[in-house]
Amino acid sequence: MKKSEYAVLGISYGLNDSAAGLIINGKVIASAEEERFNREKHTRKFPFHSIQYVLNEAGVTLSDITDVAYYWNTHGRIKERLFLHGKELLWRTGSLKKFVRYLNGILKDRKDYDIKDMLFPGLALKKHFPDHRHHYKLTTENHHDTHAACTFFQSGFDRSAILIIDGSGEIECVSLYLGEGNKIRFIESQKLPHSLGVFYGGVTEYLGFKKFDAEYKVMGLASYGKPIYYNDMKSILKYKTGIRFSLDDDYFQFQYGEETWFTEKFNHLFGPTRKSDEPVEQKHKDIAASAQLLLEEVLLEMCKYSLTKSGTNKLCFAGGVALNCSANGKIADKLNLDGFFVHPASHDGGTALGAALLVSSRKYDRHFHPGELPYLGPAYSNAEIESILKDTGKVKYHLSKNIEAELAEHISQGKVCCRFNGRMELGPRALGNRSILADPRNESIRENINIKVKFREEFRPFAPSCLIEDFDKYFEGVKDPYMVFTQKAKPITKEKLPAIVHIDGTARVQVVTSEINPSYYKLISEVKKRTGHGVVLNTSFNIQEPIVCSPKDALKTFCISTMDTLAIGDFIVEHN
Ligand SMILES: [Fe+2]
Incomplete structure (x- = not known):
C-alpha cells in the first residue's frame, strides 16, 4: 500500500x-x-x-x-x-x-x-x-x-440520536450519543446493575432457554401469551425518566458473576423455573408476554427521550436488545421518525x-x-464449490444455466430448498445468501421445516423476504432490508401466504431490492412468475449450528437434512 x-x-x-x-x-x-x-x-x-x-x-x-x-x-x-x-x-x-x-x-x-x-x-x-x-x-x-x-x-444518516442497549459494556448498560457527520458524541449512560439486557436474558433463562442466545424465542413466545404478570415484572423493573430505570438486584445477580442471572426471589415471585426439556405451558407464554410488554414500554420512553435530548428525529439503535424486532416494529409504529436504522x-x-x-x-x-x-463475509467460486461437490459423492448435481429460475421452479413446487450464494451475511439474520427457502402459500411447510428440518420448537415463526414493489400489497410498516423490524401482515397475506404470518398477525419482513442483492431479487421475481406472489419464506441455513459459511458446511448440512434441493453457486444439488 x-x-x-x-x-x-x-x-x-x-x-x-x-x-x-x-x-x-x-x-x-x-x-x-x-x-x-x-x-x-x-x-x-x-x-x-x-x-x-x-x-x-x-x-x-x-x-x-x-x-x-x-x-x-x-x-x-x-x-x-x-x-x-x-x-x-x-x-x-x-x-x-x-x-x-x-x-x-x-x-x-x-x-x-x-x-x-x-x-x-x-x-x-x-x-x-x-x-x-x-x-x-x-x-x-x-x-x-x-x-x-x-x-x-x-446508517447513511448525517445527524441522528444513537441509542445503545445491551447486557452491559465495561459498566454501561444503556448509552445515548449524538451522531453528526463523521463524529459521535457521548451524552449520557445508565450503568450496572440496571440492565435491560440482563432483565430479558434472565427471563429467557428462567423460561428454560439459553441466555445470550435464545432471547428471540421469548419474543416469539410472547405472542402466544397474555401479559398477566405485567405488574409483577414492573415491581422489579421500574422505569424512572429519560434513559433511567432500576432493576431490583434482589432478583438479578448478573453483576456478581453468578452462572444463573436470576435469583431465588425470582422463583418465589413467578414459580419454579422451566427446565429446557419440559413442555412450554400457557404460564410460560404469559410470562414472556409480560416481560416483552414491559420491555417495549420502557424502550419506547427511552427512544422518545433520546430524540428530545439530541434534538433530532432520526434514531440509530444497536446493542443486543436492538435485535428485539417486535419492539422495533412497535417503536417505528408509534414514533413518527424521519429515519430509524437498526444495524x-x-x-x-x-x-x-x-x-x-x-x-x-x-x-x-x-x-x-x-x-x-450486510454481505460482508466470504464468497466462493463455482470452481471451489465443484471441487467440494465432486469429493462428496453422496449427491447428484448439475450446473444450471439460470440458477434463479431453476431454484424458483423447485420452490414453487413446494420443495424445501436451501440457497448458498455470494458473500455471507454479517449478523444473525440470513438474508438470502445463506438461507433455507420455501413457498409461503403452504401453511404446513412451517411445521415441516420446524420439526423435520430444524428440529426446533413449533412456536418459532418464519420470516418472509418480499420484493420491495410488493411490500405494500402484503404488509404495513418499515420497509427494512435487514429483517430487524416486525410489520403488520394485511388480510390478503394471512389468507394467501399463511406460513409467514405469526400468530399475532405480524411478520418479520426482509425487503429485497435489486440494488442490495440482485441475484436474490431475481430469484424472488422468478418465484412470483410461478406463484403470483413476490414473497418467499426465508429462514437461516443451519441445523442446530452456526449459519453455514463454506460450501463444505452447506453440503454437510444439506446431506444430513431432509431438505429437497440445494442451490449452491450455479449448481443445483439433490440427494442421490
Ligand atoms: Fe454489547
Whole structure:
C-alpha cells in the first residue's frame, strides 16, 4: 500500500461473538464472526480465522495494517467496575456482603476468560500471528462507542440520536450519543446493575432457554401469551425518566458473576423455573408476554427521550436488545421518525467492525456509507464449490444455466430448498445468501421445516423476504432490508401466504431490492412468475449450528437434512 493509505483492523473476542472487520481508506472491506469458521455458536475465542479471512479478502497481511482497534476497554472495565461501581454499590446498599460478592464476580470473570489475551490484545495478535511485522497502533475502545460507531456510520444518516442497549459494556448498560457527520458524541449512560439486557436474558433463562442466545424465542413466545404478570415484572423493573430505570438486584445477580442471572426471589415471585426439556405451558407464554410488554414500554420512553435530548428525529439503535424486532416494529409504529436504522449486527458480532469504523472516523476523519452491508463475509467460486461437490459423492448435481429460475421452479413446487450464494451475511439474520427457502402459500411447510428440518420448537415463526414493489400489497410498516423490524401482515397475506404470518398477525419482513442483492431479487421475481406472489419464506441455513459459511458446511448440512434441493453457486444439488 502507498504511504498515505491506511488499514484499520477491528477485533472482538473474550466475552462472546468474536469477530473481525477491516476498513481500508474509508471503505468497509469485510467483516465476519468467528463462529462461522470455528463452528462454535457465539464463540468468544480469539478470532484467528475471521482475521485471516478479512485480510485475505483485501489481499493484505497483518504487516500492512496501520491500526488495530479492540472492542473493549479491559483496563477501564476493571478500574471502573472495581472502584467506581463497587464503591457506588457499597454506598447505595450499605452491604459489605454484596460488595464482596461483586468483587468475586470480577474474579470469576478472570477464571473463565483468557484474561491475558483480553488484557493485552497486542500480545495476543503477536502470539497468533508470529510471522508478521506488527507496525500498527493498537487502541482499546469503549464497548458502547463501538456499537454506536457501527450503527451510525453505516446508517447513511448525517445527524441522528444513537441509542445503545445491551447486557452491559465495561459498566454501561444503556448509552445515548449524538451522531453528526463523521463524529459521535457521548451524552449520557445508565450503568450496572440496571440492565435491560440482563432483565430479558434472565427471563429467557428462567423460561428454560439459553441466555445470550435464545432471547428471540421469548419474543416469539410472547405472542402466544397474555401479559398477566405485567405488574409483577414492573415491581422489579421500574422505569424512572429519560434513559433511567432500576432493576431490583434482589432478583438479578448478573453483576456478581453468578452462572444463573436470576435469583431465588425470582422463583418465589413467578414459580419454579422451566427446565429446557419440559413442555412450554400457557404460564410460560404469559410470562414472556409480560416481560416483552414491559420491555417495549420502557424502550419506547427511552427512544422518545433520546430524540428530545439530541434534538433530532432520526434514531440509530444497536446493542443486543436492538435485535428485539417486535419492539422495533412497535417503536417505528408509534414514533413518527424521519429515519430509524437498526444495524443487522447489533449484537457484539458487529463491534469489531464498529471498532474499526470508530478509529477510521476519529483518526482519519472519514465519512462512511452503508456500503455492502450486510454481505460482508466470504464468497466462493463455482470452481471451489465443484471441487467440494465432486469429493462428496453422496449427491447428484448439475450446473444450471439460470440458477434463479431453476431454484424458483423447485420452490414453487413446494420443495424445501436451501440457497448458498455470494458473500455471507454479517449478523444473525440470513438474508438470502445463506438461507433455507420455501413457498409461503403452504401453511404446513412451517411445521415441516420446524420439526423435520430444524428440529426446533413449533412456536418459532418464519420470516418472509418480499420484493420491495410488493411490500405494500402484503404488509404495513418499515420497509427494512435487514429483517430487524416486525410489520403488520394485511388480510390478503394471512389468507394467501399463511406460513409467514405469526400468530399475532405480524411478520418479520426482509425487503429485497435489486440494488442490495440482485441475484436474490431475481430469484424472488422468478418465484412470483410461478406463484403470483413476490414473497418467499426465508429462514437461516443451519441445523442446530452456526449459519453455514463454506460450501463444505452447506453440503454437510444439506446431506444430513431432509431438505429437497440445494442451490449452491450455479449448481443445483439433490440427494442421490
Ligand atoms: Fe454489547
